Amino acid sequence: MGGMTDPRLTPLAASLPATVPFTGPETLERRLGVAFRARLGANESGFGPSPRAVEAMARAARDAWMYGDPEVHELRHAIAAHHGCDPAHVIVGEGIDGLLGLLVRLVVTGGTEVVTSLGAYPTFNFHVAGFGGRLRTVPYREDRQDPEALTGLAREVGARLIYLSNPDNPMGGMHGPDVIGQMIEAVPEGALLVLDEAYAELAPEGSLPRVDPADPRVIRFRTFSKAHGLAGLRVGYGIGPRDLISAFDRVRNHFGLGRVAQAGALAAIRDEEWPREVAGRVAAARDEVARIARAAGLRPLPSCTNFVAIDCGRDGAFAKSVLEGLLRRGVFVRMPGVAPLDRCIRVTVGPGEALAALAEALPDALAEAQA
Amino acid sequence: MGGMTDPRLTPLAASLPATVPFTGPETLERRLGVAFRARLGANESGFGPSPRAVEAMARAARDAWMYGDPEVHELRHAIAAHHGCDPAHVIVGEGIDGLLGLLVRLVVTGGTEVVTSLGAYPTFNFHVAGFGGRLRTVPYREDRQDPEALTGLAREVGARLIYLSNPDNPMGGMHGPDVIGQMIEAVPEGALLVLDEAYAELAPEGSLPRVDPADPRVIRFRTFSKAHGLAGLRVGYGIGPRDLISAFDRVRNHFGLGRVAQAGALAAIRDEEWPREVAGRVAAARDEVARIARAAGLRPLPSCTNFVAIDCGRDGAFAKSVLEGLLRRGVFVRMPGVAPLDRCIRVTVGPGEALAALAEALPDALAEAQA
Numbered sequence: 001m002g003g004m005t006d007p008r009l010t011p012l013a014a015s016l017p018a019t020v021p022f023t024g025p026e027t028l029e030r031r032l033g034v035a036f037r038a039r040l041g042a043n044e045s046g047f048g049p050s051p052r053a054v055e056a057m058a059r060a061a062r063d064a065w066m067y068g069d070p071e072v073h074e075l076r077h078a079i080a081a082h083h084g085c086d087p088a089h090v091i092v093g094e095g096i097d098g099l100l101g102l103l104v105r106l107v108v109t110g111g112t113e114v115v116t117s118l119g120a121y122p123t124f125n126f127h128v129a130g131f132g133g134r135l136r137t138v139p140y141r142e143d144r145q146d147p148e149a150l151t152g153l154a155r156e157v158g159a160r161l162i163y164l165s166n167p168d169n170p171m172g173g174m175h176g177p178d179v180i181g182q183m184i185e186a187v188p189e190g191a192l193l194v195l196d197e198a199y200a201e202l203a204p205e206g207s208l209p210r211v212d213p214a215d216p217r218v219i220r221f222r223t224f225s226k227a228h229g230l231a232g233l234r235v236g237y238g239i240g241p242r243d244l245i246s247a248f249d250r251v252r253n254h255f256g257l258g259r260v261a262q263a264g265a266l267a268a269i270r271d272e273e274w275p276r277e278v279a280g281r282v283a284a285a286r287d288e289v290a291r292i293a294r295a296a297g298l299r300p301l302p303s304c305t306n307f308v309a310i311d312c313g314r315d316g317a318f319a320k321s322v323l324e325g326l327l328r329r330g331v332f333v334r335m336p337g338v339a340p341l342d343r344c345i346r347v348t349v350g351p352g353e354a355l356a357a358l359a360e361a362l363p364d365a366l367a368e369a370q371a
Numbered sequence: 372m373g374g375m376t377d378p379r380l381t382p383l384a385a386s387l388p389a390t391v392p393f394t395g396p397e398t399l400e401r402r403l404g405v406a407f408r409a410r411l412g413a414n415e416s417g418f419g420p421s422p423r424a425v426e427a428m429a430r431a432a433r434d435a436w437m438y439g440d441p442e443v444h445e446l447r448h449a450i451a452a453h454h455g456c457d458p459a460h461v462i463v464g465e466g467i468d469g470l471l472g473l474l475v476r477l478v479v480t481g482g483t484e485v486v487t488s489l490g491a492y493p494t495f496n497f498h499v500a501g502f503g504g505r506l507r508t509v510p511y512r513e514d515r516q517d518p519e520a521l522t523g524l525a526r527e528v529g530a531r532l533i534y535l536s537n538p539d540n541p542m543g544g545m546h547g548p549d550v551i552g553q554m555i556e557a558v559p560e561g562a563l564l565v566l567d568e569a570y571a572e573l574a575p576e577g578s579l580p581r582v583d584p585a586d587p588r589v590i591r592f593r594t595f596s597k598a599h600g601l602a603g604l605r606v607g608y609g610i611g612p613r614d615l616i617s618a619f620d621r622v623r624n625h626f627g628l629g630r631v632a633q634a635g636a637l638a639a640i641r642d643e644e645w646p647r648e649v650a651g652r653v654a655a656a657r658d659e660v661a662r663i664a665r666a667a668g669l670r671p672l673p674s675c676t677n678f679v680a681i682d683c684g685r686d687g688a689f690a691k692s693v694l695e696g697l698l699r700r701g702v703f704v705r706m707p708g709v710a711p712l713d714r715c716i717r718v719t720v721g722p723g724e725a726l727a728a729l730a731e732a733l734p735d736a737l738a739e740a741q742a
Contacts, residue, residue: 004614005614005618006477006587006612006614006615006618007561008477008478008531008561008562008563008615009477009478009618010477010478010479010480010483011480012480013476013477013478013618013621013622016621016622017621018617018620018621020441020620020625021625022441022625022626023441024438024440024441024442024625024626026440026441026442026444027440027441027442027444030444039437042437042438044436044437044438045436046436047436048433048436049432049433049435049436053432053435054432054433054435057428057429057432057435057631058428058429058432060603061420061424061425061428061429061432061631061635062419062420062425063603064420064424064425064428064600064601064602064603064604064635065415065416065417065418065419065420065600065601065602065603066410066413066415066602066603067395067413067415067596067602067603068603068605069395069397069398070391070393070394070395070397070398071395071397071398073397073398073401094465094624094627095624095626095627097624097625097626097627098624098627101624105384106377106379106380106381106384107379107380107381107384108381109381109382109383112381123625130621130622160379190378190379191379192379216377225438229435229436230435230436231435231436231437231438231626231630232431232434232435232436232437232438232439232629232630232631233435233629233630233631234439234626234627234628234629234632241377243375243376243377244377244379246389247376247377247380247384249389249391250384250387250388250389250501251384251387251501253465253466253468253469253472254391254392254393254395254468254494255393255395255466255468255602255605256465256466256468256469256605257605258602258603258604258605258632259602259603259604260428260432260603260604260631260632260635261605261629261631261632264432264435264631
């Protein structure tokens with residue numbers, strides 16, 4: 001590709017790097033010439049979507065000649081009912097990624113200050129850079145995001161957005177309701193806490209904060225990509241104050257949520273049982289991944305998500321060579337991008353076969369990296 | 372909703388109206404308390420998608436736990452092969468709407484001049500306003516966009532983007548290869564022609580211009596929403612110069628095109644027969660809509676698309692009351708937004724039952740409007 005920059009781009013667009021937040025497993029397969037036998041890198045749910053969602057999508061496929069409802073009325077109301085809030089507090093969109101992009105567009109312009117943790121979700125950073133924001137980072141503290149330092153820095157620099165994922169990606173831990181509640185109290189005037197709860201349905205009972213949907217200091221994001229097993233549909237939603245939620249209508253791609261996606265997500269949100277069942281299987285699989293890690297002499301970090309960060313015990317270069325050994329053996333995993341988090345590899349949990357492939361490949365990949 | 376403007380919005384976001392480009396038929400149904408028996412307003416294809424695409428989507432539904440390939444490798448290569456060009460000239464995205472939004476974001480910033488026709492595609496205008504561009508319009512001439520006036524105005528104001536849909540939406544006509552070729556020659560230095568070919572597969576044989584994908588003056592857009600009958604999947608693509616195409620990677624939602632959408636579109640592009648068959652049915656249905664219009668004493672405009680603009684013979688208020696009469700009778704149609712185009716209603720063609728509903732409702736709606 002390389003090539004020239006098109007002279008018609010805006011100065012901002014021309015200044016953006018060509019790098020992408022994540023390389024897809026398909027790209028790696030093409031690059032390495034392997035077909036992955038275990039897809040454990042993207043925090044997808046190998047336990048699959050609810051059979052009711054699959055059925056709803058197959059049925060909707062025949063109706064795919066019709067645009068999806070641009071108001072996403074039925075799904076938005078079902079989500080609101082699920083959370084016991086008014087639909088005016090809910091925005092549904094093309095995954096959390098798409099909604100984060102819209103939120104950043106609404107709030108960030110050239111030089112707007114934004115605060116996140118060093119090593120937190122790269123796609124959020126991609127959006128902030130893409131709209132000319134100035135990203136400030138706070139280091140993780142003992143492998144957890146540091147709420148006090150985040151709000152403190154936000155106050156210091158006059159940030160508009162503060163990003164926190166809870167449960168945390170990529171390390172897997174979480175802060176309890178009290179800590180998050182205190183963090184919300186500490187959000188400075190004029191700032192907004194972006195609380196990414198992508199893994200919420202997989203967290204232990206009682207561990208999630210109760211947040212008032214009308215609280216002007218917070219927008220929370222949820223997704224159908226994780227516990228609901230619908231990453232390939234691209235549906236996420238935000239819950240937040242009415243005025244902020246209604247502002248999304250000014251900039252969103254109104255017909256962007258297709259008919260098949262809406263049908264699948266609607267069936268998924270109505271199936272209360274499936275994510276609970278998945279959460280149980282995920283918990284068991286987390287134990288199994290931890291066992292595999294320990295058996296190889298590595299230290300698994302505690303996780304409230306569908307992945308386990310495994311401390312490889314040395315630096316980022318070493319973890320990277322373990323990861324590359326796994327890739328070559330057909331096991332797709334990822335790792336955090338910056339030190340000291342990058343001493344870990346991040347392994348998504350999955351069904352038995354995928355974990356068996358991991359158990360088989362990890363000792364060899366490790367031995368190779370140590371050699 | 373109304374409400375306040377969130378104080379954290381950027382000045383640009385705060386200045387945007389809450390209006391949306393199109394009201395969906397589901398919203399109208401809820402508002403009017405009717406269930407439409409004929410959905411002839413959104414230029415969807417009532418002839419449906421290829422059965423192979425339906426099968427591919429149903430199969431992909433089970434795999435919806437996996438993200439779609441962020442490089443859209445297989446589909447992008449299939450599209451490139453279909454058009455006989457290098458994949459580096461092809462960008463695939465969430466419908467033409469989504470791609471137009473990204474293109475505008477790449478090229479338009481506060482005060483950037485943009486030229487389009489008065490009454491042309493509102494969603495393009497929505498994006499231009501959304502990024503602070505200054506939209507200039509050229510009137511239609513004899514119900515067609517005026518290429519010479521568009522490039523002339525672009526030269527005068529130093530426009531970066533010039534929008535033209537060909538075949539034309541909302542009027543249905545088109546310009547031949549010679550006129551478009553001349554228009555491309557007349558694109559001023561520093562400007563880009565945005566050639567929206569959403570209806571290309573429905574145009575008569577030999578009527579489309581041949582455009583060099585590497586030509587730096589043009590980006591063309593195509594979609595799976597019209598002839599392919601997949602409006603509810605949200606897949607479109609652009610063909611243009613390599614440097615411009617690669618710039619989309621800097622701003623797009625990389626995982627935005629889901630696995631089900633990619634599978635459906637891939638099966639659709641591989642089924643060369645289906646859009647041809649649909650084009651035949653569309654042509655016959657256009658004749659039938661024209662016959663229905665004439666039988667009611669109205670004048671249908673010639674069309675190269677899957678809709679027919681019907682001149683109601685008076686002003687916009689009259690056409691609007693005909694349209695409202697149709698809506699109340701369960702027939703969803705739309706109409707152009709500005710004079711003099713708004714003397715017409717715009718009727719999407721469809722299968723026999725839908726047109727029978729139109730034939731039944733139109734004389735009554737017309738008589739009511741005349742009364």
